[in-house]
Amino acid sequence: MQIQIYQGINKMMKSADITVVIDVIRAFTVAHYAFIRGADRIYLAETVEQAVEVKNRNPEYLLAGEVDGYPITGFDLDNSPFRISKENLSGKTIVQRTTNGVRATLNCLDSAHLFVTGYSNARKTAEFIKKNHMKEDTEINIVASHPTGEDDYACAEYIQSILAEDKKQINEYEVKRKIINSHVAKKFLDVKHEVFKREDLLYCIKELDSGFVMRVNTDSEIPMIERVQVC
Numbered sequence: 001m002q003i004q005i006y007q008g009i010n011k012m013m014k015s016a017d018i019t020v021v022i023d024v025i026r027a028f029t030v031a032h033y034a035f036i037r038g039a040d041r042i043y044l045a046e047t048v049e050q051a052v053e054v055k056n057r058n059p060e061y062l063l064a065g066e067v068d069g070y071p072i073t074g075f076d077l078d079n080s081p082f083r084i085s086k087e088n089l090s091g092k093t094i095v096q097r098t099t100n101g102v103r104a105t106l107n108c109l110d111s112a113h114l115f116v117t118g119y120s121n122a123r124k125t126a127e128f129i130k131k132n133h134m135k136e137d138t139e140i141n142i143v144a145s146h147p148t149g150e151d152d153y154a155c156a157e158y159i160q161s162i163l164a165e166d167k168k169q170i171n172e173y174e175v176k177r178k179i180i181n182s183h184v185a186k187k188f189l190d191v192k193h194e195v196f197k198r199e200d201l202l203y204c205i206k207e208l209d210s211g212f213v214m215r216v217n218t219d220s221e222i223p224m225i226e227r228v229q230v231c
């Protein structure tokens with residue numbers, strides 16, 4: 001088994017058997033809560049324009065995401081896990097556009113198996129991969145999507161430590177500390193920024209065993225996150 005951690009949204013890695021793309025603050029914490037709240041699938045759009053075009057053809061779909069962290073005019077949902085956790089998304093299809101998580105995932109479509117997660121589902125995802133996909137020669141890429149975010153990088157190390165069974169590398173307390181202290185988290189702690197909810201950070205550091213992992217279906221015309229039930 002070979003595990004390599006990459007950071008950022010530029011395509012720079014050689015393809016692997018398994019890739020895990022991480023966005024703790026906030027895209028894949030949002031995706032996790034969207035499925036918990038009943039969503040059926042999440043399409044990953046490269047641009048705002050593509051997302052709008054998909055919705056024009058499918059008016060029942062919900063658009064979710066951000067540009068530079070801010071809500072997008074005309075979208076149904078923003079990029080807040082706190083707010084999405086209050087929605088009833090039963091049976092809904094979501095189209096997600098975000099700066100880091102979605103972008104980084106679209107760089108990895110040549111991976112044989114592609115997963116996404118925030119911290120909330122990191123342990124579940126790592127354990128699923130370990131149980132179902134690990135052989136001696138398996139190559140695994142872990143992509144910390146924010147180009148400079150300590151949040152995603154710490155989560156990447158956490159997943160690596162579970163896969164490699166290296167308990168000394170980083171534990172959950174250290175990951176959470178790094179997420180909260182990351183420069184990405186700062187605006188959520190600043191009361192001047194009304195759109196950035198302090199509660200979002202609490203959702204981003206809360207591990208939640210929801211019984212599924214999030215796998216990207218790369219055969220779909222537009223790449224799509226699906227939930228895979230594990231227990």
Ligand SMILES: O=C(O)[C@H](CS(=O)(=O)O)OP(=O)(O)O
Pocket residue numbers: 023025026027028066067068069070079098099100101102146184
């Ligand atoms: O909305 C977010 O949390 C970020 C954008 S920023 O880092 O806040 O500008 O997007 P994401 O793709 O979820 O990292």
Ligand SMILES: [Mg+2]
Pocket residue numbers: 023024025026027100101146149
């Ligand atoms: Mg992020």
